[in-house]
Amino acid sequence: MPVHGEIWTIKELFVYPNENIVWSIQIVLYPYLTGLVAGAFVLSSLSHVFGKEELKPVTPFALVFSLALLLAAPLPLLFHLQQPQRNIHVLFTPHFTSAIAAFGVVFSVYAAIVASEVWFTYRQHIVESALSLRKAEGLPARLKGLLYRVLTLGSYDVSEKALKLDERVATVLAGVGIPVACFLHGYVGFIFGSVKANALWMTPLMPVIFIMSAVVSGIALCLFTYIVIMEIRVIFKRPSPWGPERGHPSAMPQRETDIQIIRIIAKYLVFFMILALSLELLDLVFHSYTAKKPYEILQTIIFDRFAFNIFGLQYGLGMALPFLLLLLPSLSIRRAFVASILILFGVFMMRWNVVIGGQAFSLTFSGYMNYQLPIIPHDLDTFKEGLAGFLLLLLLPFGLLWLFSRFLPLFPKKEKLSPLG
Amino acid sequence: MMNWSRRHFLKNSAKALAAAAVPAAAYELLTPEILAAVRKGKGPRWAWVIDATKCVGCGMCVQACKRENEIPWETTASRTWVERYVVTTDGRVLIDSPNAARDGYTKNNPMGEQVPAEQIAKGFFVPKVCNHCENPPCVQVCPVGASHVTDEGVVLVDRSWCIGCGYCLQACPFGTRFFHPVHKTAEKCTFCYHRITKGMNPACVDACAFGVRKWGDIRDPNSEVSRIVRTERVTVLKEEYGTKPHAFYIGLDRIVR
Numbered sequence: 001m002p003v004h005g006e007i008w009t010i011k012e013l014f015v016y017p018n019e020n021i022v023w024s025i026q027i028v029l030y031p032y033l034t035g036l037v038a039g040a041f042v043l044s045s046l047s048h049v050f051g052k053e054e055l056k057p058v059t060p061f062a063l064v065f066s067l068a069l070l071l072a073a074p075l076p077l078l079f080h081l082q083q084p085q086r087n088i089h090v091l092f093t094p095h096f097t098s099a100i101a102a103f104g105v106v107f108s109v110y111a112a113i114v115a116s117e118v119w120f121t122y123r124q125h126i127v128e129s130a131l132s133l134r135k136a137e138g139l140p141a142r143l144k145g146l147l148y149r150v151l152t153l154g155s156y157d158v159s160e161k162a163l164k165l166d167e168r169v170a171t172v173l174a175g176v177g178i179p180v181a182c183f184l185h186g187y188v189g190f191i192f193g194s195v196k197a198n199a200l201w202m203t204p205l206m207p208v209i210f211i212m213s214a215v216v217s218g219i220a221l222c223l224f225t226y227i228v229i230m231e232i233r234v235i236f237k238r239p240s241p242w243g244p245e246r247g248h249p250s251a252m253p254q255r256e257t258d259i260q261i262i263r264i265i266a267k268y269l270v271f272f273m274i275l276a277l278s279l280e281l282l283d284l285v286f287h288s289y290t291a292k293k294p295y296e297i298l299q300t301i302i303f304d305r306f307a308f309n310i311f312g313l314q315y316g317l318g319m320a321l322p323f324l325l326l327l328l329p330s331l332s333i334r335r336a337f338v339a340s341i342l343i344l345f346g347v348f349m350m351r352w353n354v355v356i357g358g359q360a361f362s363l364t365f366s367g368y369m370n371y372q373l374p375i376i377p378h379d380l381d382t383f384k385e386g387l388a389g390f391l392l393l394l395l396l397p398f399g400l401l402w403l404f405s406r407f408l409p410l411f412p413k414k415e416k417l418s419p420l421g
Numbered sequence: 422m423m424n425w426s427r428r429h430f431l432k433n434s435a436k437a438l439a440a441a442a443v444p445a446a447a448y449e450l451l452t453p454e455i456l457a458a459v460r461k462g463k464g465p466r467w468a469w470v471i472d473a474t475k476c477v478g479c480g481m482c483v484q485a486c487k488r489e490n491e492i493p494w495e496t497t498a499s500r501t502w503v504e505r506y507v508v509t510t511d512g513r514v515l516i517d518s519p520n521a522a523r524d525g526y527t528k529n530n531p532m533g534e535q536v537p538a539e540q541i542a543k544g545f546f547v548p549k550v551c552n553h554c555e556n557p558p559c560v561q562v563c564p565v566g567a568s569h570v571t572d573e574g575v576v577l578v579d580r581s582w583c584i585g586c587g588y589c590l591q592a593c594p595f596g597t598r599f600f601h602p603v604h605k606t607a608e609k610c611t612f613c614y615h616r617i618t619k620g621m622n623p624a625c626v627d628a629c630a631f632g633v634r635k636w637g638d639i640r641d642p643n644s645e646v647s648r649i650v651r652t653e654r655v656t657v658l659k660e661e662y663g664t665k666p667h668a669f670y671i672g673l674d675r676i677v678r
Contacts, residue, residue, distance in 0.1 A: 003498045003601070004605070016549075017497055018499070022591070081584050082587070082606065095563055195591050197592055364516070
């Protein structure tokens with residue numbers, strides 16, 4: 001009768017009998033998703049808080065995406081719990097010496113901030129839609145009208161004064177949200193960085209490393225999705241499904257991707273990539289320079305068993321190559337697109353190398369554990385913590401984004417989309 | 422608005438000060454440290470003494486533990502286990518603990534390798550249990566408080582409250598925890614809490630024919646464990662993690678993991 005984790009763990013040399021890889025693919029995905037949440041939110045806040053007007057066109061989109069990711073982010077944790085039905089204990093009986101116990105507080109606060117910012121950002125649209133659909137006929141339209149009316153929360157005031165206030169509140173929320181977003185992701189880094197039993201994880205740099213790579217991945221995801229959404233309309237030659245101008249001749253497909261915006265986002269991306277890389281390398285250098293007791297086995301993980309993962313995939317393919325692609329002159333949409341995919345892959349590999357790499361060696365420092373991802377599920381465990389469960393939760397935020405986009409225009413006021421063109 | 426005279430001000434300030442001082446004083450009376458100190462002086466604090474020099478690797482302790490605590494027989498994990506260490510004459514170190522040593526070590530095959538007797542420089546067995554640390558990281562990281570420490574220093578898990586996140590499994594430097602294959606909650610050595618609270622020995626202690634495992638109250642100066650820890654050369658595993666383990670070993674070698 002196998003214990004949890006034994007199915008996908010292959011032990012080598014001397015490993016304690018109770019040791020297995022208990023934090024598997026879903027725990028790789030969890031920091032990945034929360035990172036994307038934080039990154040998308042930081043991108044959405046840049047225009048509000050730091051007055052980066054040039055990023056304004058992507059602000060609502062990044063914000064709604066952050067909300068979609070936020071709702072999906074706790075699910076990997078839920079999938080990984082051995083007693084998922086007891087998840088609520090974390091919220092109701094938090095044991096505050098545990099980093100995970102902070103989850104309830106941080107997550108709820110952050111969710112409240114993102115949800116209210118979305119509401120304030122879209123209030124005008126919600127009220128206008130509610131009013132225009134008031135006398136609508138047909139069940140779908142009436143349901144949509146009802147939903148909008150509920151979303152107004154009873155506030156129909158769209159006077160100039162009220163809208164100004166909305167914007168001010170949204171700005172404040174964006175400002176408060178940045179530290180909370182960083183805290184949300186920093187605490188995820190803390191979960192790993194504070195495990196003193198794990199030589200690879202334990203470093204005070206971990207929360208900062210996580211925040212930086214979070215911002216990198218979040219911005220890359222927004223870039224990726226922005227290009228996909230903008231280009232897909234041209235490719236499929238259909239009218240814009242967003243905004244009230246549906247069916248209007250001016251909504252006929254035309255190339256709308258704004259290369260200027262892509263170039264600006266790329267600049268931020270490069271900046272945060274440099275920060276993330278420096279911190280990660282600092283951590284690596286420190287491990288080797290101080291060469292404490294566990295270093296002998298860490299060395300075999302970093303420079304041998306995970307060398308291809310770390311230096312080939314994470315840093316080579318996921319960092320150096322996109323770095324070049326973004327920095328070479330006259331950045332094109334296609335190049336930015338490829339770079340964003342590579343960066344997303346690179347950050348995912350970073351999570352993989354931390355979570356799986358950290359469990360690839362035994363607490364005995366005399367043995368190894370190899371992880372074999374269950375591909376074809378044959379029971380609940382291998383579904384939840386296998387490829388199927390992973391893909392399901394990885395794609396869920398995109399589904400939610402699509403769902404939200406039915407009600408909230410991701411790129412409102414198109415005339416503002418191309419401030420330079 | 423009220424017109425405040427100096428007298429008023431002084432009078433109210435004094436009242437406010439007094440009001441603030443009362444709860445502060447009450448709080449000071451009841452700091453956790455003081456409570457713990459009051460508690461500490463009284464009941465027992467259980468600890469292990471494990472004389473590794475006496476262990477022959479028969480695995481009876483593991484069998485007794487599995488039966489007593491209903492850990493499925495075929496499960497490779499175990500609340501207690503015995504490790505075999507073999508150092509060859511050319512300096513190689515071979516360590517293993519197949520099936521947590523449930524079936525005992527009956528063949529000369531460390532890590533599945535046949536080592537001729539003349540090539541063995543030294544060899545010994547080391548039984549392992551939960552160290553019931555004074556500063557247990559597994560309890561620190563439990564997000565719901567399912568892992569807890571009793572007044573006697575025993576680290577336990579509440580099976581009805583554990584959410585199965587596995588954080589404690591990551592936090593324990595000794596690898597003593599695993600998920601129970603049936604209950605799906607964090608599982609560990611309980612010092613046979615159900616037995617010791619009834620005045621019995623832990624199952625593994627009773628099963629050991631060689632007197633390897635001793636347990637008792639470290640606070641009681643007359644107990645055997647207390648005497649050994651005070652008067653003999655003992656050590657603990659992985660002291661560098663600062664967990665203050667309460668399994669004291671006699672006869673450990675530096676190669677012990």
